[in-house]
Amino acid sequence: MVESAFTLQNYATISNMISTKEVKNLADLARLELSLSEVERFKDDISSILNYVESINSIDVETSERGTEEVNIFREDTITNKPFSYTDSLLSLAPKKEGAYIKVQKILSQDE
Amino acid sequence: MNNSLLTKTLKQKLEKSETDAFLEIFDIREPRDTGALSGVATAIKDNILYKGHHASASSKILENYVAPYSSTVVERLLGAGAVIVGRTNMDEFAMGSSTENSAYKKTKNPHDLTRVPGGSSGGSAAAVAEGLVPLAFGTDTGGSVRQPAAFCGVVGFKPSYGAISRYGLIAMGSSLDQAGIITTSVQEALTAFNVVRGKDVYDSTSINIDEEVKPVRTIGIPRALIEKEGIDFDVLENFNRTIDTLASQGYAIQDVDIKHVEKSLAIYYIVMPAEVSSNLARYDGVRYGFSAEADTLFELYSKTRGEGFGDEVRRRIMLGTYVLSSGYADAYYRKAQALRGVIREGFDTAFGAVDVIATPTTPSPAFKIGERTSDPLAMYLADIFTVPASITGLPAISIPAGTVKREGKALPLGLQFIAPYKKDLSLFTLGQDSEKII
Numbered sequence: 001m002v003e004s005a006f007t008l009q010n011y012a013t014i015s016n017m018i019s020t021k022e023v024k025n026l027a028d029l030a031r032l033e034l035s036l037s038e039v040e041r042f043k044d045d046i047s048s049i050l051n052y053v054e055s056i057n058s059i060d061v062e063t064s065e066r067g068t069e070e071v072n073i074f075r076e077d078t079i080t081n082k083p084f085s086y087t088d089s090l091l092s093l094a095p096k097k098e099g100a101y102i103k104v105q106k107i108l109s110q111d112e
Numbered sequence: 113m114n115n116s117l118l119t120k121t122l123k124q125k126l127e128k129s130e131t132d133a134f135l136e137i138f139d140i141r142e143p144r145d146t147g148a149l150s151g152v153a154t155a156i157k158d159n160i161l162y163k164g165h166h167a168s169a170s171s172k173i174l175e176n177y178v179a180p181y182s183s184t185v186v187e188r189l190l191g192a193g194a195v196i197v198g199r200t201n202m203d204e205f206a207m208g209s210s211t212e213n214s215a216y217k218k219t220k221n222p223h224d225l226t227r228v229p230g231g232s233s234g235g236s237a238a239a240v241a242e243g244l245v246p247l248a249f250g251t252d253t254g255g256s257v258r259q260p261a262a263f264c265g266v267v268g269f270k271p272s273y274g275a276i277s278r279y280g281l282i283a284m285g286s287s288l289d290q291a292g293i294i295t296t297s298v299q300e301a302l303t304a305f306n307v308v309r310g311k312d313v314y315d316s317t318s319i320n321i322d323e324e325v326k327p328v329r330t331i332g333i334p335r336a337l338i339e340k341e342g343i344d345f346d347v348l349e350n351f352n353r354t355i356d357t358l359a360s361q362g363y364a365i366q367d368v369d370i371k372h373v374e375k376s377l378a379i380y381y382i383v384m385p386a387e388v389s390s391n392l393a394r395y396d397g398v399r400y401g402f403s404a405e406a407d408t409l410f411e412l413y414s415k416t417r418g419e420g421f422g423d424e425v426r427r428r429i430m431l432g433t434y435v436l437s438s439g440y441a442d443a444y445y446r447k448a449q450a451l452r453g454v455i456r457e458g459f460d461t462a463f464g465a466v467d468v469i470a471t472p473t474t475p476s477p478a479f480k481i482g483e484r485t486s487d488p489l490a491m492y493l494a495d496i497f498t499v500p501a502s503i504t505g506l507p508a509i510s511i512p513a514g515t516v517k518r519e520g521k522a523l524p525l526g527l528q529f530i531a532p533y534k535k536d537l538s539l540f541t542l543g544q545d546s547e548k549i550i
Binding site: 018022023026027028029030031032033034038042045046048049050052053054055056057059061062073075086089090092093094095096102104105106107 | 180375411426431434
């Protein structure tokens with residue numbers, strides 16, 4: 001069997017790029033509940049990935065973004081479907097509803 | 113083939129199937145129309161919407177999601193007479209290179225059932241390679257059509273960015289996502305491409321490609337990219353032999369240097385997670401999909417997303433959140449976007465000297481199931497040769513080209529051709545000629 005020539009040790013062993021606290025903060029920002037063991041695992045994973053992508057910083061380049069070549073595509077703002085034609089199929093997907101409304105958790109709590 | 117016969121044949125094939133390529137076989141209907149794909153059994157990846165049918169992106173968070181409308185791809189396929197027979201397994205939200213990140217099942221490689229089919233469109237590639245369907249659609253963000261096609265020994269095509277409408281595709285990285293086509297021959301891929309391609313009012317980034325086909329005479333080889341990054345020795349040997357064969361048939365071969373192209377994967381793993389973290393914010397447990405029991409709104413979001421998303425998806429969302437966060441966005445995201453432009457310019461310069469660029473599609477043949485699941489970076493490196501065309505929006509095709517032996521089994525390899533922007537059609541003439549030669 002031929003072994004793959006990839007050497008990942010350089011990236012995989014460095015796991016100090018991001019702290020446990022930072023991972024917890026990221027998870028909060030991204031609204032992802034993680035267990036303590038997941039936090040530790042993701043800390044190592046994200047550190048090794050960041051260490052890998054870090055290599056672009058050795059290149060000097062003027063920071064000007066470049067996206068698609070097509071710009072400002074306009075169209076007429078017209079109604080393309082009959083009113084309410086999607087209401088039932090979209091509402092039927094909602095986890096919680098009341099009548100023709102999607103039900104959400106209270107947004108403001110009493111102490112706010 | 114009439115409809116009941118199609119159903120019967122597919123069912124017979126599925127009974128013997130060993131790859132677990134499909135998540136669901138639909139109730140097969142009579143072809144809606146007639147056209148270039150009349151009666152062609154077509155599989156779609158589980159992230160392509162087909163009205164009234166489940167589409168889960170192989171995620172728990174969309175387990176019960178039923179598409180309220182059809183994607184443009186599906187509409188055009190139905191309009192050409194295709195029969196959409198089922199949805200195929202994939203890495204969750206198209207994040208992965210082995211289809212092992214599916215929340216539902218592991219798909220196997222038909223050439224060796226202990227190996228992965230590649231990914232993320234692994235179900236689509238395995239379904240075509242096993243002969244279950246002649247045509248399958250996938251999506252390709254960093255190689256997700258070309259890489260599994262190479263691993264399974266079939267043809268995989270990713271068009272110029274915008275050539276196929278993204279309307280009705282479950283989004284991952286919107287500046288990179290493209291629908292792609294998997295078939296057993298280049299001709300069939302072209303037939304399917306001609307059905308689905310072209311501008312669409314529902315996708316403002318969709319484009320018409322150039323209809324003129326310029327014959328390919330000169331093939332460029334980015335030696336620095338291919339030989340610098342780790343590549344299995346016999347995969348490189350096989351590639352060099354293939355290129356020699358093309359040279360002996362009259363193609364001119366020329367080395368090309370594309371500035372910074374070896375940084376493509378690093379750039380990709382900044383831009384893509386950034387777009388992922390933004391696109392996947394929509395899964396909030398409120399409007400559709402899985403919804404966790406919770407007391408507060410914050411808890412509803414974090415429990416729903418924490419339980420509904422798998423490891424790889426959560427990893428990329430957090431990575432994206434990091435590279436977009438204040439203080440890091442300039443160093444990571446903006447820098448990566450700027451470098452994308454530099455690499456595209458590098459390709460454009462190279463295309464001044466050569467008509468297409470060739471690389472192996474992957475640095476290794478299909479790897480073992482479980483071999484890379486504990487090391488995300490090792491998994492990412494499977495896409496090292498496919499990512500450059502993704503971050504630059506260039507069209508690329510992978511065609512079967514030789515095999516290498518692993519544990520006594522012959523495993524297929526792919527040859528990738530990359531063409532200039534909007535010159536997709538030249539890939540098919542070159543691909544058809546190459547099929548005959550190699």
